[in-house]
Amino acid sequence: MNKIVYFTSPGGDEMAILPRAELEALQDAADHAGALAAYRGGKVPGLTVEQTKAFVEAPSPLAFWRKFRGHTQAQLAAEIGIAQNYLSDLENGKRTGDVALWLRLAKALDLPVETLVDDAD
Known part of the structure; x- marks a missing residue:
């Protein structure tokens, strides 16, 4: 030490x-x-082996958790008040969005916001 x-x-x-x-x-x-x-505490669900593989292969944590929660891009975008193509850009790392947007996404997906953000970001 x-x-x-x-x-x-x-x-x-x-x-x-x-x-x-x-x-x-x-x-x-x-x-x-x-x-x-x-x-x-039940805020983040455990994942099966198949789900873990899907998480690793997803373009971003946001993309994985949106699908995991059963939302289409159009549904989630409408729920939080953004365009579907903007959500697509967020999921694919083409845009970043502000903190308020990420908080709305987290609330809509019932997850802690840090769950949606890639550690590399």
Whole structure:
């Protein structure tokens, strides 16, 4: 384990400096714990082997979860108030959309918003 340096900021806050690898390991552990809690809490369903394969092969998490929830692009787009071709562009990574849009998508699909966003994004 690398050395962590503790200090007090000029404002009186206790701070720590740690190596980037350790920070990233802590972030990964927190992400994993959050995903596990979402699964255990029923917010994200478990997937079968076939569904997992479909998830990996989907162009994006959004595309997978839309299909998983039984929506067509036209249905989901209408529900959240966007054009179907815009949703297609989101699913295929051609457009990004703003945070409010992703929150509407998450609500419509009854999933945490982070479930819809690819880690590479």
